[in-house]
Amino acid sequence: MRSASQRLEDRTIKAQQLRRRVGITPAREEAEQAFLDAAERLLVSVGYAGITTRKLAEEAGLNHGLVHYYFGSMQELLLQVLERYTDRLISRQREMYAADMPFIEKWRTAMSYLDEDNVSGYAKIWYELQALGWNDPDIRKRVAKVDQAWASVVTEAFDRAMTEYDLDRDQFPLNAVVALVATFNVGMHLRMLSGIRTGHRELLDWIDRWLQELERRKPKRKAAS
Amino acid sequence: MRSASQRLEDRTIKAQQLRRRVGITPAREEAEQAFLDAAERLLVSVGYAGITTRKLAEEAGLNHGLVHYYFGSMQELLLQVLERYTDRLISRQREMYAADMPFIEKWRTAMSYLDEDNVSGYAKIWYELQALGWNDPDIRKRVAKVDQAWASVVTEAFDRAMTEYDLDRDQFPLNAVVALVATFNVGMHLRMLSGIRTGHRELLDWIDRWLQELERRKPKRKAAS
DNA sequence: GCTCGTCTTGGTCAAATGACCAAATATCAC
DNA sequence: GTGATATTTGGTCATTTGACCAAGACGAGC
Helix, strand or coil: CCCHHHHHHHHHHHHHHHHHCCCCCHHHHHHHHHHHHHHHHHHHHCCHHHCCHHHHHHHHCCCCHHHHHHHCCHHHHHHHHHHHHHHHHHHHHHHHHHCCCCHHHHHHHHHHCCCHHHHHHHHHHHHHHHHHHCCCHHHHHHHHHHHHHHHHHHHHHHHHHHHHCCCCCCCCCHHHHHHHHHHHHHHHHHHHHCCCCCCHHHHHHHHHHHHHHHHHHCCCCCCCC | CCCHHHHHHHHHHHHHHHHHCCCCCHHHHHHHHHHHHHHHHHHHHCCHHHCCHHHHHHHHCCCCHHHHHHHCCHHHHHHHHHHHHHHHHHHHHHHHHHCCCCHHHHHHHHHHCCCHHHHHHHHHHHHHHHHHHCCCHHHHHHHHHHHHHHHHHHHHHHHHHHHHCCCCCCCCCHHHHHHHHHHHHHHHHHHHHCCCCCCHHHHHHHHHHHHHHHHHHCCCCCCCC
16 A cells, blocks of 8 residues: 555646646546536535535536546636636626727626626626635635736726716726725625615616716717827 | 434424423523534634534534534524524614714724724624525525615614715615615625725725715704704 | 433434545557 | 557545434432
8 A cells, every 4th residue: 555645746746747737638628627617507506515526527427536537626626617717707807898889888788797697697606616715715815816807907997987987086086986896796796696686776777877977978079080 | 213204203393392492591501602602613714614513512612412402403503693693783783873973983983894803703704604595595585684684774874874964865865875885895895805905995085085075064953952 | 319301421323525546448659 | 450548437435424312410399
């Protein structure tokens, strides 16, 4: 039998090999993605605490031994779920705010994602991973990083919006506004996950009316030069 | 050996006895509270997914067999943790907003709870329980109920504040404002739990300046009649 | 100080879990 | 084809888990 230290060394070597990811075949890539997909579905249906290697393998339709062969540990798998998910999240966010349309339309698009299905499905993945992060420094670190990326996208969008609407930057400090939007966003999601809807309609309408008012007062622009 | 159905019946009867809570001795009451206290500490230190009957008993310094004798199940214990916690939360909230002081002072008191220690300690309990609720209808139902109680306290406080500051209720719809404050509150907490601090200072200062402005413009009141 | 019902203790049990592995199988370079 | 390498399978293993319980300790009322 191998000694404990020997086995630890083996594992380290294997982990390094996995990290390098040399010569990954398409079939394996597909299988790994299937595990990550399955993990997302389980995050939605049972939460992070309910994910086990066997349930995951069953959900993915793959052998349970592969979970450790591919990822080395559950922890590593969930970290990869987080990275894949947040990469997509950020690029989608970037794409939306980059579009060439009046700010109010971008805002309305963003708000359209606050519907029942999206929150209890797609968004729940994100909050399950965050909840996991409250008790896991690695995950938490990544979450904080993603927030930075999100903030930089939103900051740029709001910076342009404030020019678009000619808002006084002393009266509306950009960073404070972005932070408010961030808390608003997170707060809406979290309340919805807990089944709370009180005042949401009123709040969304209020904000929309405010934006409409800004639209009305919008300084006329010259046609694009 | 008892049949499965017989044992189920026994359990039902025992659960009813527990629910009635007839003749609970002070010693037992103390022990139950010790379990609930221990559960809160574990929610802070390891999160809900890390709580097991044995860890709980060790944390409470009591025998692990008692967990099931007293509460019947982990689920029931956590529900009681939630109820005790939220009862205290609401009454503290009520007390604070009931005090006779300018609104700005109440607000500042509320914001003073957004410090590092309180969020990563006391508040974490609340969010761990909410995260549990995302995958547990019983818990979620209770969470939604607590939000209603919270909202009614805050609504009343803001109603008076709007009179105090003579704010236009068309321009600031009460329910929308309360919902905004709710999302702000939840959002701040959640971001802090994920280690995010970006823009928080700026946001809090912005709000405070806004309230200061309202204080300055505050209509003079006659001395109490 | 005895009796009877309640509480407490220190287990037990089956099920589930993460981790790991040997053997079988597939794939590929030559 | 053949040998080498990588992948896949179907386990095993030591732990841990929630649930449960028998037996003894305890204490209130007599």
